Amino acid sequence: MLIIGEKLSIMSKRVREAMTKKDKGPIQDIAVSQWNDGAGMIDANIGPAEDGGEDLMEWMVTTIQEAVQLPVCLDTTNYSAIEAGLKIHNNRWGKPLINSTSNDPDRFSMLELASKYNARIIGLTVGKGGLPADAEERAGIAAEIMARASEYGVQLDDLYLDPLVLQISTSQDHAIKVIQAIKMFQELNDPPMKTVVGLSNVSNGCPKLLRPVINNHFLSLLMYEGLTAAIADPVEVIPTVKTINVILGKTLYAHSYLEIS
Amino acid sequence: MAFTPPKETYTGKVYTLEIGVPPDTVRFGGENVLPLHGFEGIVPSRPVIAYEIQDIPPDDWPDTVKKPFKDVSDDPVSWAKFCRDALKARAIALRLIGTHPDRENRSPEDAAKTVRDILSAIDVPLIILGSNHTEKDASVLIAAAEAAKDKNCIIGKAQEANYKTVAAAAMANNHKLIAMSELDINLSKQLNILITQMGFDKERIITDPMCSALGYGIEYTYSVMERIRLAALLQNDATMQQPMLGDIGMYVWKAKETQARPEDVPPWGSLEERGIAWEAVTAIALIIAGAELLVMRHPKAIEAVEKVVDELI
Numbered sequence: 001m002l003i004i005g006e007k008l009s010i011m012s013k014r015v016r017e018a019m020t021k022k023d024k025g026p027i028q029d030i031a032v033s034q035w036n037d038g039a040g041m042i043d044a045n046i047g048p049a050e051d052g053g054e055d056l057m058e059w060m061v062t063t064i065q066e067a068v069q070l071p072v073c074l075d076t077t078n079y080s081a082i083e084a085g086l087k088i089h090n091n092r093w094g095k096p097l098i099n100s101t102s103n104d105p106d107r108f109s110m111l112e113l114a115s116k117y118n119a120r121i122i123g124l125t126v127g128k129g130g131l132p133a134d135a136e137e138r139a140g141i142a143a144e145i146m147a148r149a150s151e152y153g154v155q156l157d158d159l160y161l162d163p164l165v166l167q168i169s170t171s172q173d174h175a176i177k178v179i180q181a182i183k184m185f186q187e188l189n190d191p192p193m194k195t196v197v198g199l200s201n202v203s204n205g206c207p208k209l210l211r212p213v214i215n216n217h218f219l220s221l222l223m224y225e226g227l228t229a230a231i232a233d234p235v236e237v238i239p240t241v242k243t244i245n246v247i248l249g250k251t252l253y254a255h256s257y258l259e260i261s
Numbered sequence: 262m263a264f265t266p267p268k269e270t271y272t273g274k275v276y277t278l279e280i281g282v283p284p285d286t287v288r289f290g291g292e293n294v295l296p297l298h299g300f301e302g303i304v305p306s307r308p309v310i311a312y313e314i315q316d317i318p319p320d321d322w323p324d325t326v327k328k329p330f331k332d333v334s335d336d337p338v339s340w341a342k343f344c345r346d347a348l349k350a351r352a353i354a355l356r357l358i359g360t361h362p363d364r365e366n367r368s369p370e371d372a373a374k375t376v377r378d379i380l381s382a383i384d385v386p387l388i389i390l391g392s393n394h395t396e397k398d399a400s401v402l403i404a405a406a407e408a409a410k411d412k413n414c415i416i417g418k419a420q421e422a423n424y425k426t427v428a429a430a431a432m433a434n435n436h437k438l439i440a441m442s443e444l445d446i447n448l449s450k451q452l453n454i455l456i457t458q459m460g461f462d463k464e465r466i467i468t469d470p471m472c473s474a475l476g477y478g479i480e481y482t483y484s485v486m487e488r489i490r491l492a493a494l495l496q497n498d499a500t501m502q503q504p505m506l507g508d509i510g511m512y513v514w515k516a517k518e519t520q521a522r523p524e525d526v527p528p529w530g531s532l533e534e535r536g537i538a539w540e541a542v543t544a545i546a547l548i549i550a551g552a553e554l555l556v557m558r559h560p561k562a563i564e565a566v567e568k569v570v571d572e573l574i
Contacts, residue, residue: 252498253450255451256451260500
């Protein structure tokens with residue numbers, strides 16, 4: 001189970017300020033603590049970044065990889081910012097992950113980048129027409145993204161299908177549909193397709209105390225269905241990841257299993 | 262169409278251990294495949310068989326296995342020399358059985374002297390074993406580990422009840438360590454974790470999941486060893502990638518089959534042959550399960566196992 005540390009996001013005031021001032025300290029502190037907490041990749045969410053996106057992404061990737069030996073998830077809708085990040089990314093610790101493409105023709109250019117720079121890419125199962133209604137519709141869109149990926153020369157092994165997690169407080173019925181979609185995505189190919197979720201979106205809008213409870217239980221169910229990766233807060237979810245791995249027989253039990261990586 | 266054998270890919274690898282002082286060192290472990298699966302990866306070392314000797318004469322050993330050592334076993338130094346020089350032992354396992362309170366209750370100082378005498382008489386990779394009395398072993402193994410300081414021995418066995426003391430003694434004197442649990446894979450992993458959390462290097466541990474002889478529960482040992490190795494190689498579990506020990510002799514030579522006389526059980530045939538076969542078969546079974554280090558007694562059994570290893574590994 002790959003946890004992609006979510007904390008380096010423009011949504012956070014501390015991170016946003018550090019990005020504006022190009023202050024490496026806070027960015028590297030957060031990257032290092034996520035790494036120590038068990039993240040296997042660091043998400044760099046710079047938002048739409050219409051002005052100076054290339055510089056910002058380049059600076060983020062360099063700053064993160066100076067501090068941690070992990071690949072970076074390049075999280076922006078800005079095509080040229082993604083390309084700038086890919087150019088500078090050090091692949092020694094794994095290929096970068098583009099976040100994201102979808103079934104919207106405007107986003108196909110991201111597949112071109114994935115192919116050109118031999119990167120991994122998230123395929124968000126939405127089209128131009130808006131939100132998918134259920135698991136079947138998500139799987140249908142997934143199949144189309146897979147076809148596009150092959151057209152652009154992206155290996156299916158590098159494609160992570162994302163069923164789009166919605167808020168449980170406003171779209172409760174989608175929680176189970178997302179879980180079903182994770183199962184269906186894997187059946188679209190042999191070997192099974194890889195899957196990813198933006199986990200904490202499920203509890204967006206919920207009271208602060210409830211959020212980790214919902215996130216962790218949701219993750220347990222997704223892991224049971226075979227989820228490959230989650231963009232999440234490692235310190236919050238790693239105990240769940242370890243415990244579910246023990247329950248599913250992927251890790252050998254020992255009394256101290258939570259204490260070891 | 263040519264046949265291509267299907268190959269498993271493994272994510273983990275067993276740690277390599279080396280004991281002894283150059284040039285007299287032996288090395289074991291290091292493979293990244295299941296036993297006998299050399300065609301799938303690398304197997305850099307063959308299993309090491311250590312001759313078992315004791316600090317006191319082997320009065321409780323059956324005649325079959327006493328006989329080859331009858332001229333030397335009154336004295337641990339001569340015994341060790343005999344194994345090294347005449348039998349070409351690659352390693353020697355000294356069991357300090359005389360320190361057991363129910364045996365001669367020898368003191369830690371006595372044990373230390375035996376260790377010193379052997380190490381000053383011959384150069385050989387040495388495994389130093391207590392009497393399996395967890396309380397007494399704690400003090401005996403501290404003294405023995407000090408007496409062998411910097412000789413890169415293996416000290417054992419650290420168990421749940423005494424691991425802190427025994428591991429600290431091994432660590433302070435630059436030795437390797439046997440971590441033993443009683444036929445429980447989860448406790449075996451737990452003990453390795455606890456020892457590592459003390460600051461002991463996980464690559465200096467040998468796992469002993471507890472041995473048993475053919476006909477006396479070997480299937481339990483076999484199964485635990487097999488599962489440890491699967492966790493190490495397929496799940497890349499860093500707490501389970503230690504080489505494994507089969508402490509065979511002491512279990513085999515207690516079995517009825519290694520002692521019953523032919524006149525009492527005519528269909529069983531020659532006692533000597535039977536005992537040797539019992540030890541050899543037990544050892545080979547555990548090599549197939551994944552053991553890299555074996556402690557054995559009878560020279561002919563060891564010879565037979567070496568031959569199998571020559572042919573198969």
